Amino acid sequence: xxxxxxxxxxxxxxxxxxxxxxxxxxxxxxxxxxxxxxxxxxxxxxxxxxxxxxxx
Amino acid sequence: xxxxxxxxxxxxxxxxxxxxxxxxxxxxxxxxxxxxxxxxxxxxxxxxxxxxxxxxxxxxxxxxxxxxxxxxxxxxxxxxxxxxxxxxxxxxxxxxxxxxxxxxxxxxxxxxxxxxxxxxxxxxxxxxxxxxxxxxxxxxxxxxxxxxxxxxxxxxxxxxxxxxxxxxxxxxxxxxxxxxxxxxxxxxxxxxxxxxxxxxxxxxxxxxxxxxxxxxxxxxxxxxxxxxxxxxxxxxxxx
Amino acid sequence: xxxxxxxxxxxxxxxxxxxxxxxxxxxxxxxxxxxxxxxxxxxxxxxxxxxxxxxxxxxxxxxxxxxxxxxxxxxxxxxxxxxxxxxxxxxxxxxxxxxxxxxxxxxxxxxxxxxxxxxxxxxxxxxxxxxxxxxxxxxxxxxxxxxxxxxxxxxxxxxxxxxxxxxxxxxxxxxxxxxxxxxxxxxxxxxxxxxxxxxxxxxxxxxxxxxxxxxxxxxxxxxxxxxxxxxxxxxxxxxxxxxxxxxxxxxxxxxxxxxxxxxxxxxxxxxxxxxxxxxxxxxxxxxxxxxxxxxxxxxxxxxxxxxxxxxxxxxxxxxxxxxxxxxxxxxxxxxxxxxxxxxxxxxxxxxxxxxxxxxxxxxxxxxxxxxxxxxxxxxxxxxxxxxxxxxxxxxxxxxxxxxxxxxxxxxxxxxxxxxxxxxxxxxxxxxxxxxxxxxxxxxxxxxxxxxxxxxxxxxxxxxxxxxxxxxxxxxxxxxxxxxxxxxxxxxxxxxxxxxxxxxxxxxxxxxxxxxxxxxxxxxxxxxxxxxxxxxxxxxxxxxxxxxx
Numbered sequence: 001x002x003x004x005x006x007x008x009x010x011x012x013x014x015x016x017x018x019x020x021x022x023x024x025x026x027x028x029x030x031x032x033x034x035x036x037x038x039x040x041x042x043x044x045x046x047x048x049x050x051x052x053x054x055x056x
Numbered sequence: 057x058x059x060x061x062x063x064x065x066x067x068x069x070x071x072x073x074x075x076x077x078x079x080x081x082x083x084x085x086x087x088x089x090x091x092x093x094x095x096x097x098x099x100x101x102x103x104x105x106x107x108x109x110x111x112x113x114x115x116x117x118x119x120x121x122x123x124x125x126x127x128x129x130x131x132x133x134x135x136x137x138x139x140x141x142x143x144x145x146x147x148x149x150x151x152x153x154x155x156x157x158x159x160x161x162x163x164x165x166x167x168x169x170x171x172x173x174x175x176x177x178x179x180x181x182x183x184x185x186x187x188x189x190x191x192x193x194x195x196x197x198x199x200x201x202x203x204x205x206x207x208x209x210x211x212x213x214x215x216x217x218x219x220x221x222x223x224x225x226x227x228x229x230x231x232x233x234x235x236x237x238x239x240x241x242x243x244x245x246x247x248x249x250x251x252x253x254x255x256x257x258x259x260x261x262x263x264x265x266x267x268x269x270x271x272x273x274x275x276x277x278x279x280x281x282x283x284x285x286x287x288x289x290x291x292x293x294x295x
Numbered sequence: 296x297x298x299x300x301x302x303x304x305x306x307x308x309x310x311x312x313x314x315x316x317x318x319x320x321x322x323x324x325x326x327x328x329x330x331x332x333x334x335x336x337x338x339x340x341x342x343x344x345x346x347x348x349x350x351x352x353x354x355x356x357x358x359x360x361x362x363x364x365x366x367x368x369x370x371x372x373x374x375x376x377x378x379x380x381x382x383x384x385x386x387x388x389x390x391x392x393x394x395x396x397x398x399x400x401x402x403x404x405x406x407x408x409x410x411x412x413x414x415x416x417x418x419x420x421x422x423x424x425x426x427x428x429x430x431x432x433x434x435x436x437x438x439x440x441x442x443x444x445x446x447x448x449x450x451x452x453x454x455x456x457x458x459x460x461x462x463x464x465x466x467x468x469x470x471x472x473x474x475x476x477x478x479x480x481x482x483x484x485x486x487x488x489x490x491x492x493x494x495x496x497x498x499x500x501x502x503x504x505x506x507x508x509x510x511x512x513x514x515x516x517x518x519x520x521x522x523x524x525x526x527x528x529x530x531x532x533x534x535x536x537x538x539x540x541x542x543x544x545x546x547x548x549x550x551x552x553x554x555x556x557x558x559x560x561x562x563x564x565x566x567x568x569x570x571x572x573x574x575x576x577x578x579x580x581x582x583x584x585x586x587x588x589x590x591x592x593x594x595x596x597x598x599x600x601x602x603x604x605x606x607x608x609x610x611x612x613x614x615x616x617x618x619x620x621x622x623x624x625x626x627x628x629x630x631x632x633x634x635x636x637x638x639x640x641x642x643x644x645x646x647x648x649x650x651x652x653x654x655x656x657x658x659x660x661x662x663x664x665x666x667x668x669x670x671x672x673x674x675x676x677x678x679x680x681x682x683x684x685x686x687x688x689x690x691x692x693x694x695x696x697x698x699x700x701x702x703x704x705x706x707x708x709x710x711x712x713x714x715x716x717x718x719x720x721x722x723x724x725x726x727x728x729x730x731x732x733x734x735x736x737x738x739x740x741x742x743x744x745x746x747x748x749x750x751x752x753x754x755x756x757x758x759x760x761x762x763x764x765x766x767x768x769x770x771x772x773x774x775x776x777x778x779x780x781x782x783x784x785x786x787x788x789x790x791x792x793x794x795x796x797x798x799x800x801x802x803x804x805x806x807x808x809x810x811x812x813x814x815x816x817x818x819x820x821x822x823x824x825x826x827x828x829x830x831x832x833x834x835x836x837x838x839x840x841x842x843x
Contacts, residue, residue, distance in 0.1 A: 082613025121413020131622035
């Protein structure tokens with residue numbers, strides 16, 4: 001089977017949609033994963049005062 | 057110590073790769089199919105190529121940033137068709153490296169301006185637009201008439217164009233300079249050969265009204281006069 | 296500044312500069328003789344490298360820096376980057392306002408090719424986007440990457456290579472436009488040799504970022520860095536693909552794009568739109584996610600939202616470019632796809648804007664009193680507004696009216712004046728006292744003045760262009776009773792005149808604000824050291840003490 005324009009377009013549309021859903025799900029799960037909560041809060045807090053000096 | 061460092065390192069690289077993957081999918085999905093578009097768009101076997109003089113004019117158009125104020129893409133909207141002519145087809149710009157569709161109409165669309173005005177009008181207009189259109193806000197380009205066109209490297213230009221896919225022949229490349237001069241000098245011995253190479257419809261005139269030299273004005277007017285005329289894909293000839 | 300470099304770094308710098316000078320020599324020699332503008336660029340490269348070399352050699356034999364430097368952050372390139380960014384801002388805005396006046400009074404220029412509208416416009420766009428915006432991004436990214444990683448830059452040579460190399464690219468590009476050297480691809484005008492050089496600089500930038508991150512303390516990478524990384528990586532991809540071209544000769548400036556027609560248009564606007572996304576949005580969101588919480592002394596409202604928004608922006612934007620080509624010869628399915636994704640793009644965009652504003656919720660009294668914070672707040676508001684407008688304009692029937700008109704110009708400037716410039720100014724006003732160890736900006740009143748000049752300038756600009764754009768669009772499509780078009784094109788040109796004057800005045804207001812800002816920054820930097828000496832506790836920036 002040769003790759004013609006219609007095939008490419010169809011692949012673009014279907015894979016694109018699937019990919020969109022998968023991407024959104026991954027991002028949401030990652031950001032809401034309970035184990036990540038403390039890490040995120042710490043990251044957000046830590047920048048407020050970071051002018052002092054490098055750590056090493 | 058080594059272990060944590062290794063983990064940390066891996067994390068930032070993973071992030072970078074994830075960014076690349078997530079971002080490039082969109083472009084790939086959208087652009088890749090366009091490279092097979094030849095199968096779906098109109099064909100025009102009789103499409104003519106820009107002559108060396110017209111190509112030089114096109115390069116002046118690019119150099120001066122005319123594209124910042126003029127589009128060359130008539131959209132499929134009724135008022136645009138009424139104002140500028142039949143809407144632009146993909147095939148019409150298939151040899152345009154780069155395309156000059158533009159994004160802003162401070163001035164009108166030029167996709168079909170070829171033949172709309174006389175050469176004298178264009179020359180006067182480019183010398184000072186306000187001489188012919190008093191309310192115009194277009195810049196003046198009076199130095200174009202006074203600058204002689206660089207023709208010696210036009211062959212190299214055609215060769216580069218051929219590398220990116222425009223079917224210029226060896227003869228066209230070899231004669232690029234002579235063809236450019238011939239197109240702006242009616243009565244020139246090379247006239248016949250020029251028309252044979254680029255088609256009978258090639259316009260051979262002293263575009264800037266001055267037969268003595270080939271100026272940049274000659275080139276840009278030649279280019280403007282051929283806009284919309286290279287393909288007859290839009291003329292329904294009932295073939 | 297040179298004395299802070301180690302001896303090895305000084306030698307490395309000298310070697311790079313010698314190679315660069317030779318490159319310039321080769322360029323000039325190759326192009327000389329056939330009057331190609333690349334010759335001038337060869338001289339420019341030589342002059343630039345020799346100039347930097349002169350600075351380097353003056354400090355070359357200074358004693359090596361002490362090990363104590365490793366206990367602090369490396370801020371010299373950040374300081375220089377901020378100053379360069381402000382110089383480009385003034386340059387780009389002067390050119391911009393000049394060409395704005397030209398649209399009202401077309402003969403208000405010199406009778407010379409370089410001073411015509413078509414050559415100056417790209418100098419304006421590149422000057423503000425790449426000169427001002429790019430340097431602001433590079434400078435702040437050096438600051439953010441060090442502070443969030445709590446790590447000093449891994450070496451002292453590569454940041455200079457990135458900063459100065461990038462500015463060499465800007466200089467080649469912009470000086471080229473005046474000489475007529477351009478690829479004509481909007482926002483990607485510089486010719487092939489400048490493009491290749493930018494790739495080299497960009498690779499160095501990416502490596503520098505990764506090396507700094509690798510030294511960080513916490514395993515988690517603060518989200519602002521994600522945005523900066525996306526900016527670096529995606530701009531690299533876009534830049535390389537869109538600039539693929541074949542030079543006519545290696546001894547000349549001119550090249551021909553590898554793509555033609557529809558493919559070229561799609562590639563160009565895939566680039567063009569994502570340059571907006573990843574150059575003018577992602578990096579500046581990184582800036583916002585760092586400087587806004589810091590200045591407000593409050594952690595970002597929702598860290599989660601910033602992550603979801605990040606992936607949304609990274610993913611959606613890439614599809615949206617085709618909305619620049621509605622109703623053209625581009626296949627319709629691509630147009631529809633572009634429109635759909637442009638609408639979805641509103642979600643991550645508003646997540647970011649809302650996140651910024653919600654962070655300030657509860658600190659409105661500080662926003663009222665502190666013009667710096669207000670700059671950032673206004674930026675978030677304009678970001679929300681212009682992303683909404685952008686999605687709206689991507690709808691095909693709306694685009695039928697707005698495209699090709701000044702409405703697009705209004706939209707762009709709501710973004711670059713209202714969002715990009717305001718977030719940069721806000722960040723600079725926060726950053727400068729920290730970096731130069733000053734108690735505060737020299738004159739808070741002048742920050743206030745700058746804020747109001749910038750805001751009023753943006754509003755005047757955007758409102759006049761909204762008006763002219765919509766009037767233009769309507770005039771082009773108005774039919775009279777007999778079914779013919781009512782207005783000639785020229786009618787619409789004439790009708791624009793008052794709006795073009797108003798726009799140029801708006802630009803002038805904005806420019807004067809920038810000049811006020813420059814003055815204030817200059818005074819802060821030059822502020823008598825007596826004042827900073829009076830504050831012995833130098834390392835803790837005063838802003839980080841409790842507000843009251």
